[in-house]
Amino acid sequence: MSAAPDTERSTESHDVASDAPVLEARGIVKRFGHVEALRGADFTVRKAEVVALIGDNGAGKSTLIKTLSGVHAPDEGEILVEGRPVRFSTPVDARQAGVETVYQDLAVADDLSVAANLYLGREIVRAGPLGRIGLLDKRAMRRGAAEALSQLGVRIPRVTTPIAMLSGGQRQSVAVARAIIWATSVVILDEPTAALGVVQTERVLDVVRRARDAGMSVVLVSHNMPQVLEIADRVEVLRLGRRAARFRADDVTTDELVAAMTGSLVTETDER
Structure with missing residues (x-):
């Protein structure tokens, strides 16, 4: 250096x-x-x-x-x-x-809920046989999303709200929160x-x-x-x-x- x-x-x-x-x-x-x-x-x-x-x-x-x-x-x-x-x-x-990165285009999925966006690519599957066939534990993801957003002070109507229904600031906050939640070193x-x-x-x-x-x-x-x-x-x-x-x-x-x-x-x- x-x-x-x-x-x-x-x-x-x-x-x-x-x-x-x-x-x-x-x-x-x-x-x-x-x-x-x-x-x-x-x-x-x-x-x-x-x-x-x-x-x-x-x-x-x-x-x-x-x-x-x-x-x-x-x-x-x-x-x-x-x-x-x-x-x-x-x-x-x-x-x-x-290392997680949030670009200007956000890369959020408008048709998915806030919770689904936070867990996109990292979905929680249900325990037991249902999980082995790929069924998701949506309740766990909604609970985890609500807790994480609350800790970060992100205010949204509900974690079940589709991203497309949020304001620009809320969308950006969700994208930033997703990176922060999963990063272990740097955002x-x-x-x-x-x-x-x-x-x-x-x-x-x-x-x-x-x-x-x-x-x-x-x-x-x-x-x-x-x-x-x-x-x-x-x-x-x-x-x-x-x-x-x-x-x-x-x-x-x-x-x-x-x-x-x-x-x-x-x-x-x-x-x-």
Whole structure:
């Protein structure tokens, strides 16, 4: 991983820094033909923190999160989960390692209920002979869904309500909750409040806060700088396919974030 100069700002408290990262990217290179989308990108997520990943269009954010979530395999570099090198060939590999991702298109099934969406691909089958022929334990899934959503503060009419009947904020909250429920290491959220109103946005962000407070690590990809500073513990800036800067969220301004994104403020160098 690239070394930072002595002038780089401290980005973590002593307690956080003493913990090994739950997810780390080191020197990730990803090429698409002659285009090098990632040029030795580094990224670090520690336990029970919200890390914002920001950068201008074309900085490589989407490519990095797709690499971390198993959509793309890196051409060079390594990914570590809780200090152990891993290789993700598919998103299933990432999920099995505890990394869940929510993209902007949500990937929820409109015709299914909230409970069915939360357990999609992880359905509970009934005990005994009925389970062996594939019958689902819908009561158990409804009960589990209600308990999980209550813990995360997600407010919906009923867990039996079809997703299509929910508001945009409720749909987004369910998608985020599903990722949080099943993740064991990190949840990656790609623009989770895009196109939402003020009230709906705050509800989604509250789910993120509750997840962080419960010990989950969250990666927030966003263009909304005020929102980033409101909810993130740390901010990592990607520029031209590399990490350009790292900040504590309570120690940086919007202007400084924009400067780091555009290259007029540099707090990290790459010595590879």
